[in-house]
Amino acid sequence: QQPVQSPQAVILREGEDAVINCSSSKALYSVHWYRQKHGEAPVFLMILLKGGEQKGHEKISASFNEKKQQSSLYLTASQLSYSGTYFCGTEVAGANNLFFGTGTRLTVIP
Amino acid sequence: DAGITQSPRHKVTETGTPVTLRCHQTENHRYMYWYRQDPGHGLRLIHYSYGVKDTDKGEVSDGYSVSRSKTEDFLLTLESATSSQTSVYFCAISDYTGNYGYTFGSGTRLTVV
Numbered sequence: 001q002q003p004v005q006s007p008q009a010v011i012l013r014e015g016e017d018a019v020i021n022c023s024s025s026k027a028l029y030s031v032h033w034y035r036q037k038h039g040e041a042p043v044f045l046m047i048l049l050k051g052g053e054q055k056g057h058e059k060i061s062a063s064f065n066e067k068k069q070q071s072s073l074y075l076t077a078s079q080l081s082y083s084g085t086y087f088c089g090t091e092v093a094g095a096n097n098l099f100f101g102t103g104t105r106l107t108v109i110p
Numbered sequence: 111d112a113g114i115t116q117s118p119r120h121k122v123t124e125t126g127t128p129v130t131l132r133c134h135q136t137e138n139h140r141y142m143y144w145y146r147q148d149p150g151h152g153l154r155l156i157h158y159s160y161g162v163k164d165t166d167k168g169e170v171s172d173g174y175s176v177s178r179s180k181t182e183d184f185l186l187t188l189e190s191a192t193s194s195q196t197s198v199y200f201c202a203i204s205d206y207t208g209n210y211g212y213t214f215g216s217g218t219r220l221t222v223v
Contacts, residue, residue: 001169032212034212041200041216041217042153042212047210087153089153096206097168100145101152102152
């Protein structure tokens with residue numbers, strides 16, 4: 001049930017944009033996005049629910065295509081603080097738990 | 111003011127010994143989870159709990175057991191530790207209301223020698 005994330009890694013210069021994708025073979029109820037800095041715990045960014053709207057948080061936003069069971073995380077005008085590993089977590093209806101992808105390592109350089 | 115704490119933070123143990131990791135929350139959340147994190151595998155669900163004495167298996171539950179006798183505590187036990195259980199273990203909590211996001215503990219780095 002583990003979702004597939006792509007790309008595995010990406011390097012950006014400050015101010016550039018990036019897209020991280022997450023896809024599942026299961027019919028999803030929700031998709032979560034988390035960011036983890038090296039040596040720290042994952043931190044919740046946002047959730048997208050089935051039938052819900054695209055979410056946004058400052059320059060980080062996400063979408064959820066229910067027909068394709070895919071979600072994308074959009075990082076615009078990247079900052080050094082955006083560096084870390086991004087995980088999507090997917091939930092099927094009624095499960096009350098998340099399966100996480102293997103992560104996308106994002107590095108932002110000056 | 112962390113709402114979730116894990117103990118110990120680091121542990122080295124010998125193969126074949128039992129090990130118990132503790133997760134403690136002060137948020138009164140109903141759901142608690144144990145994940146392990148390994149390079150190339152991301153976060154994998156071991157067990158989870160949806161209430162006191164109510165638990166269920168995740169995708170990598172073999173060799174692990176859990177117990178939840180109080181809302182605030184969720185224990186993970188490695189019944190007989192093996193080197194393949196060397197990993198970083200994260201506990202997470204959720205109330206499945208509001209924004210539904212998980213809050214993770216700081217993790218326990220376990221090394222089995």
